[in-house]
Amino acid sequence: MKKTLLASSLLLLSMSSVQAADAPRWDMGSVSYQSSSYDEETLTGFAVSGSKLITDDIFVSARYDNISEEIESIVGDFDINIATLSAGLGYRYAIMPNTDLYGVVSYESVSSKLSFDSESLGENTENGYGLKLGARSKVIDNVELASAISYVYIDGEGEAGIDLSAMYDFTDYLSAGVGYEKTEHTDTASLTGYFFF
16 A cells, blocks of 8 residues: 555656646755654654755755653653654756656664653664655646655664655745655654745
């Protein structure tokens, strides 16, 4: 089912009309509110990210996520916090005037912290790498759709995921969008504001 959904998304992106002349923009930053479901728990928080072309086709990217949850109990409150850092180098290839395929190789770091009544019970940081292959397309003048598959390998374990998003341009510099990401253990929905430079 996952492979079918992804293949359909990539096919739709690649078949989008060439009449939408604008190409996807890569010099940008974003701020997101996100909600992640993990093992029947829901963690909420924010993410900041950005990318910048360093040649016509090569770009750098970075992302920082921070989500947390407070669990109330009769003995006190437990706090769970998860912070993720990703820094990557990517390559874009224009298959149509309005559609880019891209790939990214990244360094990944995940830090988790558990606290009880503001007292730390332990922290853990793990590092690894990530791979991503995706497509972005301006399907009409003000709307961009994107999809990607990803693989992250950290501390001896790998996890694959899919990522779907849609963005609406209010001006040449400001946009807003929604996103959905699914991995083996998590489902994440997000609302994002973008700025372009």
